[in-house]
Amino acid sequence: MVNVSSAYILAIIVCAVMFIFSAVVANLISFKPDMSDVSKRKIWFWIFGVFTPVISFCLNYGVFFLKIHARSKQSEFLTAMAIAATVSFVIYIVAGFFAAKISKTGKISNWF
Structure with a gap:
C-alpha cells in the first residue's frame, strides 16, 4: 500500500x-x-539543486504513483509529490548554506 509519507521519505533520500x-x-x-x-x-551545486526536485518528482511518479489506481488517492499523492519535491529543494539549499558557513575555508565554502 502506498502512503503519502512515502513521497516525503523518497524526496528526503534524493535530497541527501x-x-x-x-x-x-x-x-x-x-x-x-x-x-x-x-x-x-x-x-555544480546549483545543477544538483535543480536536479533534486526533478528526480524526486520523477522517482515518486515512477515508483509509487503508477501503482495507485484510485483517483482520489492519485490526486492526494500527486499533491504530496509536488510538495515533497519543493521541500527537498528547500532542504538542499538550506543544508548547502549551512555547510558553506560551517566550512569557511574549505571547498564547500564557495557554494554561496
Missing part, C-alpha cells in the same frame, strides 16, 4: 544523495590560483 554528490564534486574540483574553480563549484 544529491547533497552528497554535490559535496563530492566540489571536493573533486581542484584549486586554481585564478579562482576559476569557485564558479565551477557554484555551478
Whole structure:
C-alpha cells in the first residue's frame, strides 16, 4: 500500500544523495590560483539543486504513483509529490548554506 509519507521519505533520500554528490564534486574540483574553480563549484551545486526536485518528482511518479489506481488517492499523492519535491529543494539549499558557513575555508565554502 502506498502512503503519502512515502513521497516525503523518497524526496528526503534524493535530497541527501544529491547533497552528497554535490559535496563530492566540489571536493573533486581542484584549486586554481585564478579562482576559476569557485564558479565551477557554484555551478555544480546549483545543477544538483535543480536536479533534486526533478528526480524526486520523477522517482515518486515512477515508483509509487503508477501503482495507485484510485483517483482520489492519485490526486492526494500527486499533491504530496509536488510538495515533497519543493521541500527537498528547500532542504538542499538550506543544508548547502549551512555547510558553506560551517566550512569557511574549505571547498564547500564557495557554494554561496
